[in-house]
Amino acid sequence: MPLSELHIAVRLLPIPRVWLTTHMPSPTRTLSTAEERREDVLSTAIGAFASRGYFGTTTVDVAKRAGISQAYLYRLFPDKESLFAAVVERSFERIRDSISKAAASTEGTSPEVVLSSMASAYAMLIRDQDLLLVQIHAQCAAVSVPEVRRAVRSGYARLVEYVRSVSGGSEEQVQQFFARGALCNLVVTMGAEDLDTPWATTLAAGLRH
Amino acid sequence: MPLSELHIAVRLLPIPRVWLTTHMPSPTRTLSTAEERREDVLSTAIGAFASRGYFGTTTVDVAKRAGISQAYLYRLFPDKESLFAAVVERSFERIRDSISKAAASTEGTSPEVVLSSMASAYAMLIRDQDLLLVQIHAQCAAVSVPEVRRAVRSGYARLVEYVRSVSGGSEEQVQQFFARGALCNLVVTMGAEDLDTPWATTLAAGLRH
DNA sequence: CAGGAGAGTGGTTGATCACTCACTCCGGTG
């Protein structure tokens, strides 16, 4: 077995164990638990999927960003589809957390104030673009990837019901909230806020307070 | 040269020339001009890119739908990027054509009427989903594909200025028009209009007249 | 009818994809 021998020979070389991740789980432990790793992957994968989308992002890239091998990525998640769906769910949670904080700070006021507060919280949140881009990429992938479709629908379901209940706004007000949110997404993806043309300023007017 | 001989032998078989495309350019001509072919490709490619987006759609698929070889696709367009950008420009034109017809039918009335007419024209237009999906996929690809970014920006530039001039509406009204358009896109991609849940009906309320 | 320009294709290339397998290493337990 020359191949096997070669393999052993290579393995016997003193390869230093290098941790590419900045995460140091606990002083008494050099290995992470699978659950900790999954969390790492989920948070770093957002950046990967944000820049190139579901189809354009490779699992090698995701693994590299998380500081693990691609092989181990497939022990943490069954396939690319589930991985992306998990990332999408995760980013919906982040959005809900963010606007719920804004809602809490205006508790007991009018629907208009609560909605406006949540709207600017959202506008601030997506300034780093990662969350936003994953959102839109998910919207695209939802059409042809069943698991993603499921994640997007349940994400918006929760979001709409949350906004409705916490703001106490009317149907029209809630709808308007999401319409402006969608416009916000459009403006950011085009980079229209950095443009100084009439059409761009018209679209971006007042979206950021 | 056994390979060459095989090639010739295969070529000598009486292969009937089958036109997979429905386009019959002229009775006195069995070949299309390159320009006609480009048009064919552009219109069939919309369907291809709509379902899987820029990264997920293969050039083989695009060629197959147009009824030509993948090799010839690369004679008609320099690369995949330019091809997709051309498809995006094309779909922006279709949108502009559609809403301009609606605007023409309400000429001389108030901005509100013109905008409302254009809005429902847009809502009707994207019912086949292809135009809409290419639009959103383009929005995604715009982030990482320069040529697509250019196409999307110039598309919206023209669109915004056209809506502004033809409707005579205020900044807020024009912005509102595009906000509702973006919401419309979101609703359709999720298939929310077919859902009978409170959150879905809230988002989709009144978008289609 | 000769021949050249343009239409159109088969076959290939090197890279890269998602995914798998056989394997090693580490930490804790009896």
Add this chain to the structure above:
DNA sequence: CACCGGAGTGAGTGATCAACCACTCTCCTG
């Protein structure tokens, strides 16, 4: 200390990708 389960990986797999090239076929013109 023996050993076992889980963390983690190197080296692939076949498939598929965008892009390219050498080539044939069709049509028009002189």
